[in-house]
Amino acid sequence: MHSADAVETIQREMTVFARRARAAAGRMHPELSLVSYTLLGHLEESGGCRATDLAAHYALDKSTVSRQVAGLERAGLIERRPDPADQRVQVLHLTRSGRHVLAQVTESRRAAFRERLAGWPEEDLSRFAEYLVRYNA
Amino acid sequence: MHSADAVETIQREMTVFARRARAAAGRMHPELSLVSYTLLGHLEESGGCRATDLAAHYALDKSTVSRQVAGLERAGLIERRPDPADQRVQVLHLTRSGRHVLAQVTESRRAAFRERLAGWPEEDLSRFAEYLVRYNA
DNA sequence: TCAAGTGGTTGGGTTGTGCAACCATGGAAG
DNA sequence: CTTCCATGGTTGCACAACCCAACCACTTGA
Numbered sequence: 001m002h003s004a005d006a007v008e009t010i011q012r013e014m015t016v017f018a019r020r021a022r023a024a025a026g027r028m029h030p031e032l033s034l035v036s037y038t039l040l041g042h043l044e045e046s047g048g049c050r051a052t053d054l055a056a057h058y059a060l061d062k063s064t065v066s067r068q069v070a071g072l073e074r075a076g077l078i079e080r081r082p083d084p085a086d087q088r089v090q091v092l093h094l095t096r097s098g099r100h101v102l103a104q105v106t107e108s109r110r111a112a113f114r115e116r117l118a119g120w121p122e123e124d125l126s127r128f129a130e131y132l133v134r135y136n137a
Numbered sequence: 138m139h140s141a142d143a144v145e146t147i148q149r150e151m152t153v154f155a156r157r158a159r160a161a162a163g164r165m166h167p168e169l170s171l172v173s174y175t176l177l178g179h180l181e182e183s184g185g186c187r188a189t190d191l192a193a194h195y196a197l198d199k200s201t202v203s204r205q206v207a208g209l210e211r212a213g214l215i216e217r218r219p220d221p222a223d224q225r226v227q228v229l230h231l232t233r234s235g236r237h238v239l240a241q242v243t244e245s246r247r248a249a250f251r252e253r254l255a256g257w258p259e260e261d262l263s264r265f266a267e268y269l270v271r272y273n274a
Numbered sequence: 275t276c277a278a279g280t281g282g283t284t285g286g287g288t289t290g291t292g293c294a295a296c297c298a299t300g301g302a303a304g
Numbered sequence: 305c306t307t308c309c310a311t312g313g314t315t316g317c318a319c320a321a322c323c324c325a326a327c328c329a330c331t332t333g334a
Contacts, residue, residue: 006262011250013269017151017229018158018171020196032138036319052281059157059321066283068321088281088330113148116272124268125143131148131265135253136157172288172290189312205290205315225312248288 029105035060037066037109040077040094040102048081048093077101145258166242168212172197172205174246175240177214177231185230214238 021034027039039054046053069092072078077098083089094102097135115126158171166174176191183190192202206229209215214235220226231239254262 005258006266007254008247010254010262010269011246013266013273014154014158016175016273017269018155021151021155031267033320034152034155050281057274060321062282063284063324064322066281070170070283085279088333090282108145109148113144116148117144120271122143125147127142127264128268128272129146129150131261131268132147132154134257135265136150137161170289186314197290199313200293200315203290203312207314223300223312227313 029108032101032105036072036077037071037102037105041066041106042100043078043092043094044099044102048091050083050089050091054092065125072098156212166245169238169242173209173214174239176202176205176209178243180215180229180231181236181239185228187220187226187228191229209235211223 014093019108030038038058042054043049051065051069052062054060054069055062058065069078069080073080078092079095080090080092083091120128169177175195179191179194180186188202188206189199191197191206192199193203206215206217211230215229216232217227217229220228233248257265
């Protein structure tokens, strides 16, 4: 495959995937949208951060994040803690329930991906993962 | 990287990509959403098909396709032709203008991807493309 | 001290989507 | 030939996710 063709293919396939992903995620977990799930995941990884950090990291408008965060708090999945060093800031943390729901959804998403990727040789999985990381970097 | 980790990474990175794609596409081409672009592409490839075929192929509700198609027709990018064999059916075709716009958008999307993938070794591009095709199959 | 910057919320509007109800046509079974 | 169900498509309705702009509260630095 020539370089130009490969780029063309990557473009098309990434687009196909993008189109499907959200709907699939919604069908799998009506209780936790793709965005909410991603935000929870980020909070888990980072061990708590500000709404502005989330917005910057995911290239979302701060108003969007604000509303998502409000929803997650309403659902009892996260909590806001004041930052003693800066009264403007709310540091977001997962609640116990949030951690629990996140773990459940992650597990079932992982199962779906695992099924989808069943039969792939170990080496291909690693390389695919590496390419995606490099692409998104 | 172990197999489970790779799956985990693939899941996360695909999700990241999915979240970004629509916004990026919108910024690049306000005149043609990601969905519309995909539908036009399908019409180009297939040389004309029915709205129902589009819905089935992309797992979209027929109402969604109906509205997208209406928009594309309003924009003069596609036209509906009656099917002499079945009065219910409208066969959708690209117009000259539709073909033109599609070509332009495709080219600039391709340029963006090419830039993003600049510096990747030929072999990695090919393999990445192959993985994506296999994943979406 | 006060102006500019930053974190966050809210109001308003757009887009993409699904579901359900509907209309028109087609096809098969009586 | 009628009658009934299936199929292609449109429309009303609701909703989620988004952005922009305006705003408030607090911080920072000239």
